[in-house]
Ligand SMILES: Nc1ncnc2c1ncn2[C@@H]1O[C@H](COP(=O)(O)OP(=O)(O)O)[C@@H](O)[C@H]1O
């Protein structure tokens with residue numbers, strides 16, 4: 001099965017995706033890493049050199065290539081489902097899973113992780129929570145189109161991975 005993990009920056013797509021792929025014995029693919037390899041530049045450099053428009057175009061191309069994978073866990077970039085018809089593309093190609101997390105919890109995690117994320121890196125500690133709240137509100141209509149929605153607030157990573165593994169098992173039996 002091809003599984004796309006979606007959700008806001010910091011919700012744990014890359015971390016949990018890697019663990020889950022190991023548990024299931026399938027390949028782990030991170031869209032940001034694939035994009036960096038393809039462009040030979042970091043995400044931050046791609047944003048600086050081509051703007052968000054250029055980044056979203058490359059992201060879309062990476063996604064188009066990924067849809068031919070048969071079995072893998074894909075950690076998408078937080079914005080990927082919200083541009084073009086990307087969410088529809090993922091829903092057609094495989095199982096989409098939304099890691100739903102409150103802006104407060106996301107902000108706590110991203111205070112340390114914002115340097116690598118161009119959309120957040122210039123935000124002060126005070127600005128961060130407001131930006132995340134607004135941005136999540138705009139994006140949620142896309143995330144909510146996922147086939148499986150997991151409320152991740154106060155939930156441990158191993159439980160989330162277990163929940164997805166169980167869901168896949170029940171789908172296989174159907
Ligand atoms: N279980 C956790 N508890 C607290 N912080 C975490 C946890 N898992 C990841 N993080 C932190 O949250 C940030 C985002 O994790 P990451 O897996 O990169 O998320 P995503 O790929 O969804 O943006 C990282 O800075 C990481 O250190």
Ligand SMILES: O=C(O)C1=C[C@@H](OP(=O)(O)O)[C@@H](O)[C@H](O)C1
Pocket residue numbers: 007008009010013014032043076077078079080116117118119
């Ligand atoms: O939400 C976004 O627009 C982005 C999320 C990032 O990935 P993570 O969600 O893995 O942080 C990365 O693709 C880029 O910085 C833009």
Ligand SMILES: [Mg+2]
Pocket residue numbers: 013014015032075076077
């Ligand atoms: Mg990530």
